[in-house]
Amino acid sequence: MNMLQSQLEAKLSGLPVAVAIALPSGEWIANPHEAQLRLHCRSAKSLAALASGDIGIVGSYIVEGDVEIDGSMRDAMAAAVALMPSDPVAARSTWWSRLLARSRSAALHTLTKDSEQIQFHYDVSDEFYALWLDPRRVYSCAYYAQPDFTVAQAQEAKLDLICRKLRLQAGERFLDVGAGWGGLLLWAAEHYGIQGTGITLSRNQHAYVNQLIAQKGLQDRVQMLLMDYRQLKTTEPFDKVASVGMFEHVGRAHMHEYFATLKSLIKPGGLLMNHGITAGGTDNEQLGAGMGEFIEKYIFPGGELLHVSVVQQEMANAGWEMVDADNLRPHYAKTLWAWSDALEAQLESALQVLSQKSSPEQAAKTLRAYRLYLAGCATGFERGWTALHQMLAVVPDGSMTTGSIRGAQSHYPFTRDYMYC
Structure with a gap:
């Protein structure tokens, strides 16, 4: 968890909106009172998906109730784009x-x-x-x-x-x-x-x-x-x-x-x-x-x-x-x-x-x-x-x-x- 926290802290510093993340323990990464967007994560797997920029998987965790969004959807999307590791249309297909x-x-x-x-x-x-x-x-x-x-x-x-x-x-x-x-x-x-x-x-x-x-x-x-x-x-x-x-x-x-x-x-x-x-x-x-x-x-x-x-x-x-x-x-x-x-x-x-x-x-x-x-x-x-x-x-x-x-x-x-x- 400590490594995940470090990764997420580094990620948050580069986002275009102020984001705070609530850990399963109840602790916060960043100050929730100063954040435009607050994410309540209830498991280590949802934190790992955030850290890796797997936005679709994070979305699934949100739908299933494992992550809760507190803030506007526009801010959520701005943060999501910044978290992605690469251009989502850059993937190349193979013959197989x-x-x-x-x-x-x-x-x-x-x-x-x-x-x-x-x-x-x-x-x-x-x-x-x-x-x-x-x-x-x-x-x-x-x-x-x-x-x-x-x-x-x-x-x-x-x-x-x-x-x-x-x-x-x-x-x-x-x-x-x-x-x-x-x-x-x-x-x-x-x-x-x-x-x-x-x-x-x-x-x-x-x-x-x-x-x-x-x-x-x-x-x-x-x-x-x-x-x-x-x-x-x-x-x-x-x-x-x-x-x-x-x-x-x-x-x-x-x-x-x-x-x-x-x-x-x-x-x-x-x-x-x-x-x-x-x-x-x-x-x-x-x-x-x-x-x-x-x-x-x-x-x-x-x-x-x-x-x-x-x-x-x-x-x-x-x-x-x-x-x-x-x-x-x-x-x-x-x-x-x-x-x-x-x-x-x-x-x-x-x-x-x-x-x-x-x-x-x-x-x-x-x-x-x-x-x-x-x-x-x-x-x-x-x-x-x-x-x-x-x-x-x-x-x-x-x-x-x-x-x-x-x-x-x-x-x-x-x-x-x-x-x-």
């Missing part, structure tokens, strides 16, 4: 690790397991998510078209940006894959007049969106289906497709199948908006310092992040032509901090809501996990460990002119002026 990762990816993403994994995350509690998301419950990166936007305004700006990028027109058949709580699907129906279909594997989301559809009287134009993308069949192809926050759940081993399936569902010349989280590193299977394992265990089982270059290659191999790409990484950092701050302001209410669905002990664990997840992801996007890309693609239909210009291969415009206003 890539082979193992692909085998694992294939095994994790069966119809049954994907359904279980989605429900593990999204069916925690609708009321819990409603506490910290915007009123439309849009659970993906917002678009801060104006710096002073609230998260609700930024989410509406994002929904409209996607619709403009897709050039949605009244009467078009629109598919939203992984439609969540229906934000984009209903926005497109109410503001652009589309005929919409959404799919999800979350039972809670399926029930919620169908209730909204009925309340809004949109049953003749919008439907929400409970199914996997591999199960979707259509006798009439769609004009436009959106995949928002979806391909992260597909798995690398199934990425070609995913984009090939979307291509089979759309008309030639149709547009796809593929919006999702991408890896910051080009050659790491997951974030280092144990953070990837933490996310896998407590938040997104089966989730896999790929570098944008890999995603674009998979899209191209499936027959999609990239026509526009946009990195909204800073927007997601701001979105996640807004969610984190909203949750931090309602911790007691969040605990009560979660306790309605599980035992008090499990509710407390879930809340601790989500506090770390939101603040940790906000930090990751700030620092470029992860990114958020909107990738607009088209299925070439052989059209050789757009206006008076030859060679387009589709009717996609030659400029992007129409996207922004």
